[in-house]
Amino acid sequence: MSGRITPGGVSLLARAVAYGAGRRVGTGPVRLFLVLGRHRRLFTGWLHFAGRLMPGGLLPRRETELVILRVAHLCGSAYEVAHxxxxxxAAGLGEADLRRVAEGPAADGWSARELALLRAVDMLHAERDLDDAAWAELGRHLDERERIELCLLAGHYEMLATVIRTLRIDPDPPRRRSARAAAASAVRAGWAARRRGRGPARRPPAG
Incomplete structure (x- = not known):
């Protein structure tokens, strides 16, 4: 996939967010931020809104990521699935959860609350609406504010999947480690091995 908008030429805020997010997930700078950041005024407002949903929302982080991943699978957004x-x-999803979320509510093993969330996400994707039964089922697990948030969260990531596809945003590059960082990591690994009685008796440098 070849991007329609070249990443970069963005504000210090967008660069900081892109590089910080990349460090958190183990990639290079996140290209989504380097592309959207080219619209500087819009980027600032969007970033504030997005942050209120994730990671600053009312829903537990594990559930937030379940919702986002389910939306990403339904939309066929490989970029969002990978990210x-x-x-x-990091939010506590196990490998079984990550495999099952592609199958969605049909998979075995979900709690009643998770099942209600996933069913709601699937219905929002297919119908752009929740019927009264789905709304009532959500109400057994989520209060009014959480239900509002769920609708906004699912809709937001539907929008992002469309934007990512339309702008042809390439996958984020692997994180490149500097030679200094690699050497420091090797020294730390050697010192850890030595403490377990298997490594050379050399103390790592300070600082």
């Missing part, structure tokens, strides 16, 4: 698989692991 939020990493974030999902």
């Amino acid at each position: 939020h698989t990493r974030l999902g692991r």
Whole structure:
């Protein structure tokens, strides 16, 4: 996939967010931010809104990532699947969860609350609406504010999947480690091995 808008030429805020997010998930700078950041005024408002949904929402982070990943699978957004698989692991999703979310509510093993969330996401994707039964089922697990948030969260990531596809945003590059960082990591690994009685008796440098 070849991007329609060249990443870069963005504000310090967008660069900081892109590089910080990349460090968190183990990639290079996140291209979504480097592309959207080219519309500087819009980017700032969008970033504030997006942050209120994730990671600053009312729903537990694990559930937020389940919702986002389900939307990404339904929309066929490989970019979002890759990005939020990493974030999902950090939020407590196990490998079984990550496999099952592609199957959705039909998979075995979900709690009643998770099942209600996933069914709602599937219905929102297919119908752009929730019927009264689905709304009532959500109400057994979520209060009014959480239900509002769920609708906004699912709709937001539907929108992002469309934007990513339309702008042809390429997958984020693997994170490149500097020679200094690699050497420091090797020294730390050697010192750890030595403490376990298997490595050379050399103390790592300070600083």
